[in-house]
Amino acid sequence: MRKLREAMGGLELSHLLVTNPLDVGYLTGFLGGDSYLILGPGRPVLVSDFRYQEEVGEFSDLCEIVIRKRSMGEAIGELLTGENVQRVGIQAEIMTVAERDQLAKRIGTKRVAATLGLVMKMRAVKDPAEIALIRKAVKIQEEALKALLPTLEPGVTELEVASRLEAEMKNRGSSKPSFETIIAARANGSMAHYRPGSTKLAANQPVLIDWGAIWQGYHSDMTRTFTLGKWPKPIAEIYPIVLEAHQAAAAAIAPGKSTSEIDKIARDIIAKAGFGDNFGHGLGHGIGLQTHEEPRLSHMLTGTRLEVGHVCTVEPGIYLPGVGGVRLENDYVVEADGAKNLCSLPMTMDWSTLR
């Protein structure tokens, strides 16, 4: 909050209205959601409602707690009155047009100023305590996968596999999956954001697993591609290319490097091998209080440079429609001397050793 107040000063804001629930959680520790935070000259004000009355109580040392009785818009409008309310920053990347219009009606259009990514920029750089939480989430998802592997066999549906894997994560304390688990059997692996269905795992066919855990609000995210038995030929050919792209990109991670440059390293390897058209998504993304956050590693976005404390995925893939796909994803923290891999599960075509 101290750092944020400095940023607010630079923008000549008397107040900042924090409406992103994750930013509220980051700044206060309250991750319940549905609550807004007002930062102004005095004590921060956490505006919540009846449902969280008991939970927000423990944050009263840090913030003034307001349990609103009317709509959030009305409550915020009332709290943002008075002489010292000069210029209220809103989170333009979060607040909807309808909310902004309501606020402007209540406090005057001139008092409302759009801000962009103030808190997200801070959130992108993790401190050691946050990295420890992500590491724990990684550990949960890796242990869950190890428990799952012996149960993978032909005839099991994708949904059953997803259900088992998510149960293994929940049993280890992950409140929910970091995102909807992807279990893509056989040719389904060619759809980068496939949702599991009734397709059954089959012998000598690949299965792509993209899964993640959450520990105390912090997310992890990994992908592995396995086969049940032998690798079908086209998949066996693309696996080493994806692996090489992954390793080369991860090895290039360092503070000051451009994120699009890192993306390009992997993309060039895949393109040189003749699969440039089969890798359509970005190379990776930051992880933290959400599964996708800053920094983005993408060829579409330039201008971002890696910093010490950034935590991001590296996840190149090759997708062959009608055949299947390979994606290999780990989570890395940017340190002064390069990337540290937060994952310990190997990326190997022979996963019998993991059983």
Place this chain on the structure above:
Amino acid sequence: MRKLREAMGGLELSHLLVTNPLDVGYLTGFLGGDSYLILGPGRPVLVSDFRYQEEVGEFSDLCEIVIRKRSMGEAIGELLTGENVQRVGIQAEIMTVAERDQLAKRIGTKRVAATLGLVMKMRAVKDPAEIALIRKAVKIQEEALKALLPTLEPGVTELEVASRLEAEMKNRGSSKPSFETIIAARANGSMAHYRPGSTKLAANQPVLIDWGAIWQGYHSDMTRTFTLGKWPKPIAEIYPIVLEAHQAAAAAIAPGKSTSEIDKIARDIIAKAGFGDNFGHGLGHGIGLQTHEEPRLSHMLTGTRLEVGHVCTVEPGIYLPGVGGVRLENDYVVEADGAKNLCSLPMTMDWSTLR
């Protein structure tokens, strides 16, 4: 889409930019997300990206498909050029201020017009096919609960119960829980939006279960409160009050009734029994492609009237901090002659019959 075009005509919009992924799903059938729909004088345009290339293909009869190569903002800006682009409606309750500002920069502020809830108003009224999908989701969650009940015993943690229940739903085809399952053991039941943790179920103590399933995109949502053994006294006292409030409110549901009126019926019963301060949330909410949608049954919101085809929850509760809570929730469809209950699981203090 035909109905929506009529509404657009009334607002003198040449185009509508649909950015709510659920509205896009509702109008086109494509529920993959991350895709925008442009409705204009010609064919609708579905703007998606590489990840969904294969999936969106099947919607090409209905829409022109554009797989964007650059950012969504740039792609939309390019598509919304030309003489026939006069006035573009945006979804003010969904679009962020930052997105709107970008769009206004690209096509001119005067061409951007805020609209509110155009598609949501249509979505609130379900047709028989949609009701059948919600009914199926209800069936999945009820069968999952029946499978869970015999495993409830003292010593099991809330997280373990949640994990089992969610696995039972997934095994029955619910892609993911309708929302984060609430398993609130003992005194935790007093927190209306509690998240399951390591608290263990205990003999002669209540456990509140609020859970839901999804079937083909459609959500269901129910709550039951059980006890393991005998009911502790304060909980035994409030259970019948909550049940009475539920039944009275459900019996009053009918087309043309004000939603705040229905809320008041339950609220008055709870207040008369002396627990007015212990029921802080609204009585219920619409369900459909999301867990919370129109219509809201709340004392804070007036002016909404029930219509035939609305599907909503009724979920009064009484919450006693430090002691526990009771909430009882079913899903109802508004029919010409009143509410039809989509749930078949009884609300009973003696659940031994369900085992």
